[in-house]
Amino acid sequence: MLSRLKQQIFRLSRWSERYTKTNTLYVVASSLWLNIGRIIGIGSGLLLTTAFANLLTPETFGAYKYILAVAGLVAAFGLNGMGSALSRAIAQKKYHVIPSVVRTTMLWALPASIVSASIAAYYFTQGNTLLGWGFLGIAIFNVFSSGYGLSKSILVATGDFKANMVITIPRTLFPVFAVLGTLLLTQHIVWIIGVYFLSNMVASWAMYQFALWKLRVKESAQDVADTVLYGTHLSALGFFVAVSSQIDQLLLFHFAGGATLAIYALALAPVQEARGALDNFVTILFARIAGKSTEDARRSTSLRARQMFLISLAATLAYIACIPFLFYVLFPQYTASILVTQVLALTLLFQPRGILDAYLLAHGEIKKRYVWILSSQVIKLTLNVSLIPFFGLWGVVAAAITSEAITALVIYFVYRTTRPQAARV
Numbered sequence: 509m510l511s512r513l514k515q516q517i518f519r520l521s522r523w524s525e526r527y528t529k530t531n532t533l534y535v536v537a538s539s540l541w542l543n544i545g546r547i548i549g550i551g552s553g554l555l556l557t558t559a560f561a562n563l564l565t566p567e568t569f570g571a572y573k574y575i576l577a578v579a580g581l582v583a584a585f586g587l588n589g590m591g592s593a594l595s596r597a598i599a600q601k602k603y604h605v606i607p608s609v610v611r612t613t614m615l616w617a618l619p620a621s622i623v624s625a626s627i628a629a630y631y632f633t634q635g636n637t638l639l640g641w642g643f644l645g646i647a648i649f650n651v652f653s654s655g656y657g658l659s660k661s662i663l664v665a666t667g668d669f670k671a672n673m674v675i676t677i678p679r680t681l682f683p684v685f686a687v688l689g690t691l692l693l694t695q696h697i698v699w700i701i702g703v704y705f706l707s708n709m710v711a712s713w714a715m716y717q718f719a720l721w722k723l724r725v726k727e728s729a730q731d732v733a734d735t736v737l738y739g740t741h742l743s744a745l746g747f748f749v750a751v752s753s754q755i756d757q758l759l760l761f762h763f764a765g766g767a768t769l770a771i772y773a774l775a776l777a778p779v780q781e782a783r784g785a786l787d788n789f790v791t792i793l794f795a796r797i798a799g800k801s802t803e804d805a806r807r808s809t810s811l812r813a814r815q816m817f818l819i820s821l822a823a824t825l826a827y828i829a830c831i832p833f834l835f836y837v838l839f840p841q842y843t844a845s846i847l848v849t850q851v852l853a854l855t856l857l858f859q860p861r862g863i864l865d866a867y868l869l870a871h872g873e874i875k876k877r878y879v880w881i882l883s884s885q886v887i888k889l890t891l892n893v894s895l896i897p898f899f900g901l902w903g904v905v906a907a908a909i910t911s912e913a914i915t916a917l918v919i920y921f922v923y924r925t926t927r928p929q930a931a932r933v
Contacts, residue, residue: 548677550781552684554838557777559691561770561839568697570766573773575642575701577757582624582646584750586617586654589742591661597735598665604728605735606662606720612736614655621647641698649705656712662719671722679715683707745877748885752911755889756904759896768901774839775848779855782827786820786859809867809923816860824856851905858916864923880922884915 560569590613597605628643659679663672686707690700719725761769828850835846868877888911895903 549680550785552681553777553781556684556688556691557774558838559688561774561842563691564695566767566770568695568766570761570769570773571638571697572700573757573769574761574766575639575646575697576704577754577761578642579646579650579705580750580754581758582620582650583617583654584747584754585620585623586650587613587736587739587743588654588750589744589746590736590739591658592742592746593735593739594658595661595665596738597731598662602731602735603723603725604730605732606658606723606725607727608729608732609735609739610655610658610716612732613658613739614651617651617654621650624650638697642701645701645705649709652709653705653712656709656716659712659716659719662716663722666723675715675718679711682711742877745881748882748889752885752888752892756892756896756907759892760900760904763897764900771842771845772848772901772904774842775845775852778827778831778834779849779852782823782853782856783859786816786823786856787862809863813860813863816863817857820856820859824853827853827856848901848905852908854909855912858912861916861919864919867923868919876922876925880915880919884911884918887911887914 560572564572590609594606594609597609624643625647628640628647631637631640631643663675683704687700687704690703694700757769757773760772831849831853832846835843835849839845865877865880868880888907891907891911892904895907897903899906
């Protein structure tokens, strides 16, 4: 019976390849392993978010999200683009660069940690212990999280999605249950933040050690300089991305308060999970794109982007229809987030840009990436700074949708100018 089912699946996948123009078995198997990890991540994250929404006041929950946003901003001042550079090197079988790249990333994170510690000292002298402990925690754990956090890029870049899922599950669940246990014992935000940082650092370190063992990494200085140089270029770009990805929450907290930030955070969280699920398709294709010649990769990228748009459209419609039930059941005190999250779901329509960016990233089109990332992130920052002080919650929503649309248009234009005429699909 099982053998017959396998044969039917095999025949169906071979039949579908005439229309998808890709190895359907590979995509299905890879997405299965990635989505198992994604489903577990969504489930555990939903459990933790439910606990936050029901056990903490909106103001306290907003303060928690604010400190995490600050942590993301501090990390932007290090080699934040090294994960993508390391993924490219690993896809090219250069496993020996991993330890050196991780140490270099940690070293570059030190200045930002020192600045964060100085800010913590200032807040302590002003009597603001919440932000004082928050910035101190960021200062302590930023170095380790910046380095060991690269472990998320390693096994995925090899294309071994099964092994990545095996280690990703405990790496995801350990911090979630550590924070959840703390939350059940105390609602003091300092303890919750401390456990969050510590548990994530331990989980990332364990995942890193597993990846080194799994790949039998033998360290070598060969190719390290090129990988670090490429990562440095990407980090210059990634700085603007990281800042623009956190500035919305920082400004909203400042101008509208913690309660409004909590409403926005709950509206944004499921959209980000949906976006992550869609990005699994980009993750699967990245390893294959990076391993192909430039010409071979160019031939299929446009087709993959069109297929991705159809998937994104279906996901967007399903999300808008189903998300109210989730809020009514789990977050009845946050029904104000329902319309916000439905509008934010429109950003899912622009996910196909990830396919185009995967091509630029995998084949070292640094100048092209500078063009689209810098222009799009400047626009995003400008929109957030302009709209949030005057329109608050709906200002940040308008900025998100407008900036996503502009970003998609810019990268499409950049990609079109990158390909030769003969390579167009």
